[in-house]
Amino acid sequence: MVISPGLLKELQGMVGGANVLTSPESLLCYSYDAAPGLRSDPEVVVAPGSAGEVAAVLRLASQAGVKVVTRGAGTNVTGATVPVAGGIVLLMTRLNRILALDEANLTLTVEPGVITSVLHGYVEKRGLFYPPDPASASVCTIGGNIATGAGGLRALKYGVTRDYVLGLEAVLASGEALRTGGQTVKNVTGYDLTRLLVGSEGTLAVVTQAILRLIPLPRAKRTMLASFSSVEAAATCVSAIIAARILPCTLEFLDKATIDCVEAYAHPGLPREAAAVLLIEVDGNPAAVAEEAEQVARLCRERRALEVRLAQDAAQEQSLSLARRSAFPALARLRPTTVMEDATVPPSRLAELVAAIARLGEKYQLQVAAFGHAGDGNLHPFFLADGRDPEQASRLDAALAELVETSLRLGGTLSGEHGIGLAKARFMPLEVGPTALGVMRAIKKALDPQDLLNPGKVLPP
Numbered sequence: 001m002v003i004s005p006g007l008l009k010e011l012q013g014m015v016g017g018a019n020v021l022t023s024p025e026s027l028l029c030y031s032y033d034a035a036p037g038l039r040s041d042p043e044v045v046v047a048p049g050s051a052g053e054v055a056a057v058l059r060l061a062s063q064a065g066v067k068v069v070t071r072g073a074g075t076n077v078t079g080a081t082v083p084v085a086g087g088i089v090l091l092m093t094r095l096n097r098i099l100a101l102d103e104a105n106l107t108l109t110v111e112p113g114v115i116t117s118v119l120h121g122y123v124e125k126r127g128l129f130y131p132p133d134p135a136s137a138s139v140c141t142i143g144g145n146i147a148t149g150a151g152g153l154r155a156l157k158y159g160v161t162r163d164y165v166l167g168l169e170a171v172l173a174s175g176e177a178l179r180t181g182g183q184t185v186k187n188v189t190g191y192d193l194t195r196l197l198v199g200s201e202g203t204l205a206v207v208t209q210a211i212l213r214l215i216p217l218p219r220a221k222r223t224m225l226a227s228f229s230s231v232e233a234a235a236t237c238v239s240a241i242i243a244a245r246i247l248p249c250t251l252e253f254l255d256k257a258t259i260d261c262v263e264a265y266a267h268p269g270l271p272r273e274a275a276a277v278l279l280i281e282v283d284g285n286p287a288a289v290a291e292e293a294e295q296v297a298r299l300c301r302e303r304r305a306l307e308v309r310l311a312q313d314a315a316q317e318q319s320l321s322l323a324r325r326s327a328f329p330a331l332a333r334l335r336p337t338t339v340m341e342d343a344t345v346p347p348s349r350l351a352e353l354v355a356a357i358a359r360l361g362e363k364y365q366l367q368v369a370a371f372g373h374a375g376d377g378n379l380h381p382f383f384l385a386d387g388r389d390p391e392q393a394s395r396l397d398a399a400l401a402e403l404v405e406t407s408l409r410l411g412g413t414l415s416g417e418h419g420i421g422l423a424k425a426r427f428m429p430l431e432v433g434p435t436a437l438g439v440m441r442a443i444k445k446a447l448d449p450q451d452l453l454n455p456g457k458v459l460p461p
């Protein structure tokens with residue numbers, strides 16, 4: 001459906017002319033996200049400034065049969081915001097207010113365009129904590145986190161976004177608004193529509209407000225780095241820490257290729273002689289943290305760590321945290337096409353997964369690297385190539401398909417935290433049985449009968 005001049009005028013009347021973009025440069029900017037090689041221009045970008053404007057735009061779109069792709073910061077890595085069928089990109093970044101902090105009930109009500117790290121800073125200044133912490137927190141939005149069910153560096157101990165969403169306000173494709181959940185930690189009234197919308201990748205409704213659960217800010221933390229001469233030694237150490245009944249808030253793994261790249265890029269002082277490092281953070285009350293940090297350091301040494309380095313001050317902590325957060329930009333500099341995958345297996349199968357990634361690199365002649373959230377078995381294998389060359393693109397594609405099969409064979413899942421989007425929709429039948437897939441299709445049809453919201457995403461054609 002081509003957007004007519006009349007429709008464009010109506011959109012401008014709804015949200016203001018300055019918030020409707022149609023220049024070729026603007027359309028190009030919103031034609032892609034952080035997924036390499038996926039691109040398609042929208043016909044128009046519309047940035048509403050309120051929930052009422054979102055509803056008005058959706059009402060108009062549904063009357064005219066125009067597709068709508070909701071977008072936060074566009075940092076997803078699955079093509080989830082690529083407007084494959086043209087139509088409207090609904091940009092949520094103007095809805096960026098923190099609306100209410102309820103300190104008595106430990107909740108925060110926000111609009112979806114709030115940047116995740118802004119939210120972190122806001123609550124932490126007040127001694128409160130919102131744990132979900134994707135590595136992209138400095139740019140991504142809470143709306144995007146909710147719609148992808150984002151995880152992050154603190155998931156092992158604290159869980160993921162869905163564990164902190166108490167209630168939502170959302171608008172359906174028809175333009176009708178609904179509220180789900182509420183302010184209470186406990187709520188079992190009817191079907192759990194909040195959880196249905198979390199992770200639905202903009203295919204079921206547009207989130208316009210969220211009530212988030214907060215917890216008290218841990219009073220102390222200790223950060224450390226442990227280096228190992230083999231991946232197996234690092235993986236065994238991860239299992240040993242968990243078996244010792246210690247849950248670090250962060251337990252990140254970096255392989256040799258990532259260590260070299262990050263060191264050359266950000267110089268955080270990683271040991272280049274190591275085959276793998278673990279970045280570990282324990283938090284909680286000061287006495288327990290001191291004891292756990294000591295225990296973890298001992299376990300690492302017992303598991304033949306080459307070195308265990310405890311950060312002595314905030315600057316050293318910052319530097320270790322930077323080492324992990326620089327992994328993507330450091331690796332992305334190497335080749336024109338950087339695919340960050342999201343392979344997730346039970347943590348005890350981590351070493352097998354790392355070995356399989358190396359084998360795939362050899363088999364398909366691709367540069368590979370791996371880092372990620374070792375504590376919860378969620379690795380981010382990197383495949384580097386030049387996707388402009390059809391032959392390399394086809395090898396890349398075959399390697400990714402085999403990685404998916406490998407993760408499933410090891411008892412894992414298609415996606416631990418990045419979602420399905422466009423890139424992985426074709427693999428859905430490998431994990432989700434026909435009956436469950438049928439249920440998902442029925443839900444989509446009930447909420448969005450014209451298939452207007454984010455078409456082509458999540459469900460295979």
Ligand SMILES: Cc1cc2nc3c(=O)[nH]c(=O)nc-3n(C[C@H](O)[C@H](O)[C@H](O)COP(=O)(O)OP(=O)(O)OC[C@H]3O[C@@H](n4cnc5c(N)ncnc54)[C@H](O)[C@@H]3O)c2cc1C
Pocket residue numbers: 033034069070071072073074075076077080081092112133134135136139140141142143144145146147148149150151152153200201202203205206207208328329417418454
């Ligand atoms: C360097 C880097 C590091 C990353 N690290 C992590 C990580 O540690 N953990 C992790 O989970 N992810 C990570 N990601 C992926 C990405 O940042 C997350 O998926 C994030 O949640 C996306 O937020 P966004 O605002 O960019 O959303 P977008 O990319 O704009 O959108 C993502 C999806 O959400 C939908 N959407 C956005 N806003 C709304 C809304 N208001 N209502 C309904 N649907 C909406 C979109 O339609 C789309 O389907 C990383 C990405 C990069 C580039």
